[in-house]
Amino acid sequence: LRGAAAFGQGEGQVWAQEIQCRGNESQIDFCPTAPSQNQSCSHGNHVGLVCYDSEDVRLVDGGRPCAGRVEILLLGQWGTVCMRNWDMTDAGVVCRQLGCGDAVEALGDAHFGRGTGPIWMDEVSCRGLESTLKECGHRGWGKPHPHCHHGWDAGVICSGNVRLVRGAKRCSGRVEMHNGSSWGTVCDADFDQRDAEVVCRQLSCGPPAELREAAAFGQGEGQVWAQGIQCRGNESRIDFCPTAPSQNQSCSHGNHVGLVCSDIEDVRLVDGGRPCAGRVEVFHQGQWGTVCVYRLDMTDAGVVCRQLGCGDAVKVPGRAHFGEGSGPIWMFAVSCRGSESTLKECESRGGLSNPHHACHHSWDAGVICSGNVRLVGGAKQCSGRVEIQHGSSWGTVCDADFDQRDAEVVCRQLSCGPPAELWGAAAFGQGEGQVWAQEIQCRGNESQIDFCPTAPSQNQSCSHGNDVGLVCSDSEDVRLVDGGRSCAGRVEVFHQGLWGTVCMRNWDKTDAGVVCRQLGCADAVGAPGFDGRRSGFIWMDDVSCRGSESRLEECRHGGWGGSNCPNGMDAGVICS
Template sequence: MLKMLESSAQDAEVVCRELDCGTPVQVLGAAAFDKGDSQMWTQEIQCRGNESQIHLCPTSPSHENNCSHDNDVGLVCAEIIHVRLVNGNSPCSGTVEVLHRGQWGTVCDVGWDLADAAVVCRELDCEEPVDALSDAHVGLESGPVWMNNAMCAGSESTLKKCGSVIWGFQGVCQSKSAGIICSGVRLVGGSRCSGRLEILHDQTWMSVCDAVFDQQDAEVVCRELDCGAPVQVLGAAAFDKGDAQMWTQEIQCRGNESQIHLCPTSLPHKYNCSHDNDVGLVCADRVNVRLVGGNSRCAGRVEVLHRGQWGTVCDAAWDMPDAAVVCRELDCGEPVDAVGDAYFGPGSGPIWTNPMMCTGSETTLKNCGSVLLYEYDCNHNTDAGVICSGVRLVEGSRCSGRLEILHDQTWMSVCDAVFDQQDAEVVCRELDCGAPVQVLGAAAFDKGDAQMWTQEIQCRGNESQIQMCPALEKHNCSHDDHQMLQCADVMHVRLVNGNSPCAGRVEVLHRGQWGTVCDSSWDMPAAAVVCRELDCGEPVDALGLAHFGQGSGPIWMSLLTCLGTESTLKNCGSGGWNKPLCTHNHDAGVICSGE
């Protein structure tokens, strides 16, 4: 623990610089931040003030002062912001610049996406990202390009904490700076697209009086928040009173502006407004993703609405976590398959996203990160698609429970009188749960409160989805007659050619066929998922180069990115299904402890 007697302004300069916290504000003695319990530093520090680290400062022999923890030194640094927006039309839009090594520089637009923009908006207290701009849309900058291929998850507190392929990058990204547009408005006390309106002005969030806000203003706010059209403008503090300052100018939008800060304003309004008059707003909250070309609402080519135009998604690195986000966003149950190669036909228009990097927990596909793969050429022959289940089993496990079917965006219970063994075959297959074990009636998993499915299902048993089965007209049923189902829940991974059930070449079951896994990026977290899935204890080794012999058939997975906590290997990120980066000479293997 350092003591006040050894501290000086020069020492403080070095410590604040080393911590990337700007300049020192105050050096405090007398244990201002409480007494420590560590050993005492016995040498006197003699920094000149220009060192990059405290350990580079000269020190003298042991000091003569008899110091105790009553003299522990404290330090307050300025904690400067390390990101800024320049050349925009508001404090919350512009070219992104990062402070690094004491110099401001730009961010390369390679791989720049809404997840990266979300971090910058949050760091600057600018609310939600509206757009992630590339190719110097907001101005060409000079100076160093500090970041290339930012890889934010979207939850980081600062852009510097995001992954980046290269810091101090120079060369390929000439004159292509990343930019962002943050909303500068927010709706609080409700949902993402409804609530009390607040506007950011001079770094302060301010409430808006209902007397100065009209339908044209609402059009702009809903558009800026990517929430569709306004449904209702509410006054009289409909979403409770705020405690922010009151906005004192009258907003005069024409209704076609992209941001509220682009609207003209008049001088301070004549109305005597208080928080009793806080304006609230309800927007439509439109869906920004859709599935096209499939045989149901929950299957098809993935298309994303961005800048008012629908475009497709590249299938490079398109995997089950990405599909899970789309299925959840559309309220379509669990993902059955993540398909590529324009499985549902090629789209048209822009290809909006680079290869996706979803964890599977995001609320919308736009919140996922993406990364540019230089070796992958995306075109409409590589459009991504998804098949969601459209059925689910509730009140049980993943493969057992009360059956519900999605119809016209509503989950509906199924009557046991209209459901038989052939129907069960299809449902279990659709959920990737193997064969049906038991078909149960009489609300074996408790009664549900969903609407009742009124048609009789007549599957032949070989359909891939329940929505493809013929159905007859209405059938009378009550909630006492809910259909219950238990499927086998087959294993989707196995170990082959090892000397025990818990060691061998990794093989994955996909689309009814076993295939291998490429050893590119194969590591211990991935091995941990396999060992857990097979109830084989802890991972001992993650092996490559066909250690357990070469497999045959498809190489289903490459470039795995497991955290190690996933319940199944299929839930890990990957380079996409059946897009091998290796041959069977590089089949992955694993050795588990077996305990």
């Protein structure tokens, strides 16, 4: 449904009756009517409509009209399209034929489930100028390659009348809407969380992760949308949302709204307590499954974080750190180059079509991403200069605009425990780029910094010499207890929501050194056994660190919770 004369203004009278169809009538003149309550309605408010027009092509099982498995009607029977050579040009023809905007993604491997009946088209080759899919070149009607089967059915995700432009991935960017003849932008003051939920849903991009203001993804062209969007949040498409004339008539291209969706269609992070941390799960062949942690490193984690719009990789926790998943283990021995835009583009042993079965869910991989905040220049990953991402670039924060409550949120977002110390005056070195022009006003209980209110900074003269720094306690996964000071004591590890100890069997100064560096406690002086009172689990045994690890969890050990270590053999550390 399109309002505001999207298809041009008509002539003659505006219908004076409100149409009140139930939806099951065969003709509009069978619908009840009542006098319209909108007597001032003018030709500028003419309604427009796009019908599905499914006579010879349709999208099925995508949850909305503009996404799904591609099906063709031929000889009175619906059939599918084989994914061989299927690309964005072909997908674009389908989207335009259905009045569904631009192609967002061309999918294969029966992403929307397996169809039935004939495979009508294979080796589709569109030039991009065709008005219907049937005009495109292909192998021949009903003559697919012998290897084609319904597990290779092609699918499409179209933008509909909304799209995200200039983002690092398909599910982030400047919000643009189509008015029937051209694309326009949306004022940031006219767009809120409920509107974002609908746009992300319409684009099959999962729930919204972040709203960005002030043309964070660059300034667009064309008109700024003159209507305020008033979604309830449960609509399947943005054009089903009510609108009202915008109260921000002076809104300019510098106020274009941007949006980052979580993009959970093929990868997600689960059970981490926030969108940018958790167990890695991949969607393939209509089913969610996990990734084996074997050989997974920070390069691989970085691809996941970037795909989700979650900033940089902070760490790769140990096996099943966020609990065991269920279903298939889709990827084993992942090896990313680091330039991939999605995890599925990375190599893995056996590939997605032949997942490895030697791995089990106690080895499920997890990832912690920075989100839109990071700590830079510190001795460990939970300390450093505070930097916040704005669009595609990072900027610093003025020390006068950042307080203890803001620090609590940053440390929580980075899974670094509570804040330990705030440092001003560029204690971790001066950053580059802009100094954040907003004062952050967190209440302290937010899970992410972008959920905190902001206000224009009162410190416009703030320079990089005033960049704020932060040290978090990093108590999320290791601590030293009962040693009389913060850098000595029995080693305890946090895993699956519980603190436990480390058995001192094979424990040495190399292992202790990793703990000391992780805690920002300099070098290891000793690695004694610790005969203190202990309760709870023995999480680690037979620890064997190389010495280059940044965290104890990265060291080889005998498996989580599998120790028969007796009392009195807890590992301890004395750091310098």
